[in-house]
Amino acid sequence: VPPFGADGVRVTPNRGISSEEQIWHLRAALNVAALACQGPVWDEISRNYNQYITLHKARLAQTTKLVDADFVKRYPGRNGLRVRDTKMTELYNYFAFPPVHSEFCDVSLAKTRELIALPTASLPTYSVTALGEVDGVFIRFYNAFEQYQRDLADWNLRYGPQAQMIPASTTPTTAPVKPTTR
16 A cells, blocks of 8 residues: 655556656556457556557657656666666556556546547646646545454454453363273
């Protein structure tokens, strides 16, 4: 469960990143959705995702170059791209979290529909809001999960079985059964 930051908001992989990384993370989320969200309700996601990639190809290529350059700058040498790859693996795993699959797919469907109608110039601004909405699916789950843990602990304190110490006895409480002979 991602912890809370000093600002009281969960620190997910989508927090504290540049505007270029927000575009990149949204693309990653929708890539996961295109692969993972199957069935009649969500089949449109993969078609919309492919159209999004085609429509915004030049801007997405620019974003990739800028993100790569930033990682190389922050982590000099070949290490920068290795760090980027590791973070991307973590990000893809984050978006593939099973307990939120349905809600993630529903939100992703809405985002892919919006993206194919979006002018490319609006992609950076849109990505900030859209990524926040996608991330909100996970944040709501983690908040609800922690609330469940608190509620369960409270319930156990109030109503749960209390451990009782039963003294060990050295004498049996029932007489041993003697075997019968015929």
